[in-house]
């Protein structure tokens with residue numbers, strides 16, 4: 001299935017991320033589920049997105065909200081059943097919406113049968129070779145095999161107890177202790193995941209989002225991390241062979257099946273290696289996500305992104321938020337607008353009105369840039385990070401693992417508001433249990449219902465922008481040319497007379513008089529583009545257009 005212009009869909013799609021726990025609750029237990037998603041598919045159709053990516057919904061003890069998978073081929077009862085998911089895929093397709101599932105290959109849950117067999121088998125059991133079991137250091141083996149620091153901070157090894165009750169070997173987990181890392185040097189691990197890909201492609205999904213895609217391969221000699229040496233578990237060269245074999249599988253299916261990697265990689269050249277023509281189709285652009293709301297920094301990020309992708313002929317992606325990061329309405333309302341896990345804190349002074357204005361401009365920016373754009377659920381409603389979740393209700397392991405320094409990721413995972421004036425805002429049916437995380441009372445103004453038909457709402461801005469993007473052949477995949485612009489302003493043409501201007505300075509600037517206004521992210525001021533505002537322009541039918 002390619003688009004009307006013959007290019008594969010994933011090169012220019014708008015892809016919406018559904019975080020199933022928090023999207024819509026069909027059965028009234030306060031937790032989102034597949035029935036809820038099916039009942040709200042019309043929202044996605046009205047928004048006009050091309051595809052939906054579903055965060056994990058597999059059987060899981062939920063130590064990391066489902067990113068700890070116990071069975072890659074089934075659905076957790078809290079979310080529903082496999083036949084329901086099959087129906088969802090068909091119903092999405094019937095609305096012209098493609099589907100993407102999340103596969104977590106770096107680690108599984110400690111409840112996965114393979115890990116349970118490895119524990120039960122004791123030292124030397126062949127099942128242990130599927131993971132990283134090692135004796136500890138020191139005479140009693142009571143020191144961790146390495147001092148590696150994990151992706152959530154903290155220790156990466158946990159000591160096991162032998163079947164006879166004595167202290168045993170340690171196993172590696174780059175995330176929580178409930179997420180043991182697979183040993184990707186083992187052919188059974190490779191064969192298993194190739195089969196998991198086929199399982200989902202056989203069910204008609206159009207793409208796979210690959211969790212922690214740069215971490216799978218480890219240096220088996222287990223060296224300590226040294227600045228002058230290749231990192232022992234990040235971006236090891238051997239990872240590329242895995243994705244070459246996955247690409248062959250994806251290419252073996254009819255239609256354009258896409259592999260989309262979660263690759264956190266500051267080095268853009270190394271990032272682009274994942275997108276070589278025989279590897280992944282696309283990867284999330286975290287460079288752009290983390291970038292400050294600053295014209296020079298944004299331009300550098302956009303240029304760096306485009307040139308790195310051009311090296312390998314891959315389309316760029318533009319991401320503002322996801323289920324792991326502070327929502328950008330909040331980020332952009334702070335003095336320091338950048339995102340990094342290392343600096344994530346709560347209680348930082350935030351101007352939500354400013355953040356919202358910038359988020360509106362950022363929506364027009366990201367939807368105008370060449371490539372695919374991602375929308376994280378609730379971003380189209382202008383939701384902000386919920387920072388006052390009571391400690392006792394917090395669920396993200398990052399919170400406790402960081403010694404309650406990092407607030408964790410619950411604040412961007414609060415259930416969506418759909419209708420009505422009070423919680424649960426239509427998230428759950430009447431009479432249901434309270435939502436799994438509390439919703440702020442003032443989200444009554446941000447429900448889908450409250451925003452629908454309000455021309456000034458974030459939701460109508462997203463709907464209009466996605467509609468205009470579909471109608472504008474120059475948008476999506478393609479080229480960008482920068483136009484001359486005052487300091488603090490991003491101005492570019494996408495060809496075909498289409499231009500985007502974003503004012504990141506603090507003073508208004510004139511809007512070129514020769515364009516017809518397609519869309520503005522906020523009120524304009526007598527032909528001027530105010531601060532933190534963006535416009536899309538099209539060549540006026542009879543005017544001269546310099547682009």
Ligand code: GLC
Nearest residue numbers: 064067104175211212323324
């Ligand atoms: C990815 C996911 C994140 C999860 C982690 C471990 O970064 O996006 O939510 O906690 O992998 O699976």
